[in-house]
Amino acid sequence: MILDRALSLDELQKMCAEAGVEPLEPLPSNACGEKTGGFPSSLYVRTAETTPPDDWFKNIRSYVWDDIPEVLTMDEANKIAAGYADIGINVIFPEHYRYLFAGPDDGVSWFNSPPIDLYISNMKVLVSACHRNNIKVVGHLTACCVLDTYFRNHPDQAMIDLRSGEPAYFRRYGTYMMCPNNPDFKKEYLNRVEMVVRETGYDGLMVDETEWLPAEWSICGCEHCRRLFKEQTGYDIPDYRDSLVFGNYESPVFRAWLRFRIETMGNFLSEIRGVLDNIKKDMLFTGCYCEALSPFVASYYGMDLEDMCRGHNVSFFECEPANPWSFRYAVAEASYYRAFGPSFYLGYSISPSQQFYNWAFAKTCGLHIWMFPQINIVFPLLWEKKWEKVFIDDGLLCNTAILFSSPSKNYLREAYETVNEYQGWAQALLENHIPFETVIASKLGTTDLGKYSTLILPDVTCLSDNEINKIIDYVHDGGYVVATGRTSHYDETGNQRAEPGLATLFNDDQGKGKAVYMEEMPGLRYFVPRIGGGRIGEGGVWKDNRNEAMRDLIIETATARQPDPVIKTTNIDPEIVLMPYYHASGEYKGISVHLLNCLGTRNDGIMMIPEDMAFEYTAYPSPYDYIEDDGKMKIAVRSEDVSQAYLISPDFEEVLTLDFTVKDGYCEVTVPGLGRYEIIYLVTGKKDLISDIMKGGAVTKEFPAIVPFPGVDDSTSVQKETQAGVI
Ligand SMILES: [Zn+2]
Incomplete structure (x- = not known):
């Protein structure tokens, strides 16, 4: 069995004892080593005097500007913005300006921005200074979190926890949560977004916390959610104590509830995007998302990258832990984020050498670095700026694709197997230097599959009729499909099909192409989980008992119809x-x-x-x-x-x-x-x-x-x- 995490000291000692291996010494207290003092001098290069590329979505070196004083003066803003431009930054995200409803008595938290008048005047200054220095500004907002003042004035707009019937309160952030299905809250929020974006001149928005918090599937039971859920699904929201429904993936009501929560957040983002589209063409719109492959995050937080990207035009990969030992897992995850177009990458660092690794990882995976100022040294992006045209890619050079369907992650109890099977195939290809792209099932209708000679379906359990037909057409036209496990056993809502949707393809006519099915899931026996824990993660020790025969099977099957890689x-x-x-x-x-x-x-x-x-x-x-x-x-x-x-x-x-x-x-x-x-x-x-x-x-x-x-x-x-x- 492959472990899904790095081991604790006790577990490790036990395992060593069982295997007859010399027990390991505990880490000495100074094991975190000497912190480096800065970046290699080779990174501080003179900037090339070539014109920058036109498409700014493809050319982003971003940084978070925090520490904005209570009143930002033009002089000060210009000086700071010029400093950022000098070190190669071309996109700024202002921090501590996430919140649009600040009242005078609200406590200080990272949601606590100044009251709206001061918010707008400060951001006007910041944006104007940045623009003067050829830097774009993307506003960073929170979606549903509010502080005391707003909640006290609008208690009726809150998310309601089904367990208590009380407004949802998220202790970790110290915020109340407003329901995006509440028309009054939505109106207030969208109006404020429109006002702020128009007045400040923001070039884009990042909307954070489009989540149901606290992360429980007992939220939200407000009257609007009750009404909409009934209208959209025909079901009433059941009693949260009913274990035949809540937590039971076989219950269509429960799956409908999970889907309702995900789609509510996706709809909210689409409406915000609508506001942006009315203001200015081609505004950047993104939102932070950690663990987009996690079934847990999908069902408890009600977040789904595929659904959120109905509104977003840039995805955002918050990688935790961001360390070199988890590279297999992280590269496969990055491929999923990149499937939606341009993507930001945030890996936390506490030293320049860690920051360097994160930057190099982002560039290798074709992602834009989003830097959080945890270290005082601003990363020198001048090297990237010098070579910026080299980083404008026109797609990965590859002819292999792996299909991922988000319902397979969201609506089945064994969804972890699906994700790990995807990981196993992706990791085996990665180790063998077979480049691949991830293709999103719900986008099959607009994806040109003709560029791939091989399409891998690793336990893609949930597929719609349309998606199944696209795959059948691909094979009939000469494509090669490899499917494993329970592929196509369920429809896109998680309902089991009487017969696997692709059964006829594997048994009958395959036209000019070929389709191979294996019941076994070799990826499950060859994947490595994330190593280490926490945001940054120190080097974890892991037990490598991956099955090499499974790796060989994956590579042999994946390349069977690729005489010219x-x-x-x-x-x-x-x-x-x-x-x-x-x-x-x-x-x-x-x-x-x-x-x-x-x-x-x-x-x-x-x-x-x-x-x-x-x-x-x-x-x-x-x-x-x-x-x-x-x-x-x-x-x-x-x-x-x-x-x-x-x-x-x-x-x-x-x-x-x-x-x-x-x-x-x-x-x-x-x-x-x-x-x-x-x-x-x-x-x-x-x-x-x-x-x-x-x-x-x-x-x-x-x-x-x-x-x-x-x-x-x-x-x-x-x-x-x-x-x-x-x-
Ligand atoms: Zn609600």
């Missing part, structure tokens, strides 16, 4: 994340292959132990230490148009040109080394982007030394002696 690798370790993107920007065309070094976990008998427990993560082992017989790392990309190959990296200032050969439809480059993170850029168009950004600067062929993080003695070698520890 888009990418082939030699000597690239499974713990190196490899992501290839098409790149097109104006007249520039190319392929950029991102490599992120996640090496450094030692397999000690049965346990996987990170070398660098403290998550300072300054120790990036060289992949060449892991390769035997003088082998070389090689990447072959399916393209014959390559005219030049480069390697750029924030690990050093030099730009490398790489040797490559073009043969049999592939361009093969030899990778001379990998520090922490790098991009191999292959020029395939008429114009050479890298050379133009460098303005003819010098290139080298020698892989340079990595510029260390300041404040650590040796930040580039493996700390073999680091004590293995536990969270």
Whole structure:
């Protein structure tokens, strides 16, 4: 069995004792290691004087501006905004301005903004200063949370907890919760949103806490929810004590209730989007969402990314814990967020080296960094700004897709199996450097499946008739489908079908394509859960008993109809994340292959132990230490148009040109080394982007030394002696 979390010290000692392995010493008290003092000097580069890309959604380096004084003056705002612009930031999220209904007596919390007049005048100043410095501003609001004053004046607008019949109060935030189905609250809220956005000149909004809080499925039982639930489903909201309904996924009433809660929040977001669309074209609209793959979050918080993205045009991946050991899980999760278009990434950090990892992870996965100022050093985004056109991707270079249906996560008791099966397939492909995209079932109608030669359905339990027909058409047109477990056993509401919806496809006519079904779920026996806990997470120790035969089965089945893979690798370790993107920007065309070094976990008998427990993560082992017989790392990309190959990296200032050969439809480059993170850029168009950004600067062929993080003695070698520890 694969554990779903890192082990506690006691559990670990017990497991070691059972396996006859030497027990591990507890972490010494100073194990968190020396904090680094800043970022490597290679990141502070002179900005390229090229015009920025047009589409700002594809070109975001964002930061949270907190600490806004009670009255912000123009002079002060200009100075701060110019400072942000100088370090490469082009999007600001103001913090402590989340709340639109502040009264004079409301206590201080992060919801407590100034009263509305001061809110607007301060934000006007902030937006104007940012715009003067070419920075966009995205307002950060809360959806349903209110403080005492508003609640006292409008107690009738509150969410009602079915258990007590009383207004819902969320102790952790100290807020009352207003119901988005209450027409009076909605009107007040949307009016305020419209006023604030019009007056301040915000370029977009991030609306947080579109949640039913506290996170219980006993909310909301207000008169409006009761009426709407009856109108929409034909059911009355049942007694919360009725265990035949509440918590029983076989009850259609319960599933209808879960769906009602999810759709209420999605509807609210769509209405906010409507307000934005009326004000200005192309405003950015997003909302923070942690654990979009979690069945727990869906049913208790009433949140669903797929439903929320009816309103959002940018998704937002809050990753917890954000650490290098959870990279398998996090990359598969990131792929889900990216399936909705551009996406922000927030990984919490308490030191520059952790922030560096988070930034590099975001860039590798094609996400925009959203930085929360937990550390006092503002991250130097100048390196990214210099190369910003390289980061404008035109989609992942891949011909494999994994299907994910959100009802499969929301409406079945065994939904965790579905998510873990998805994870297992995604992780096996990742480790084998087979690039894949996640495709959303409800978007099948507008997805061009023709670009994929393989579509994987890992226990996709819930599918609608339309979605099933799209999959059948895909196979008839020549596509290849692999399905596992209970795929298509249920409809999109979680109702069991008399016969699996895809049964005829597996048994009968498959047209020009092929469809394979396996009852077994190999992904379940090959996935790694998140390692470590909390927001940031220290290096957890985990027991690796993944079944390698299952991995081989996954890879063999997934690649059975791919004689010409888009990418082939030699000597690239499974713990190196490899992501290839098409790149097109104006007249520039190319392929950029991102490599992120996640090496450094030692397999000690049965346990996987990170070398660098403290998550300072300054120790990036060289992949060449892991390769035997003088082998070389090689990447072959399916393209014959390559005219030049480069390697750029924030690990050093030099730009490398790489040797490559073009043969049999592939361009093969030899990778001379990998520090922490790098991009191999292959020029395939008429114009050479890298050379133009460098303005003819010098290139080298020698892989340079990595510029260390300041404040650590040796930040580039493996700390073999680091004590293995536990969270
Ligand atoms: Zn309600």
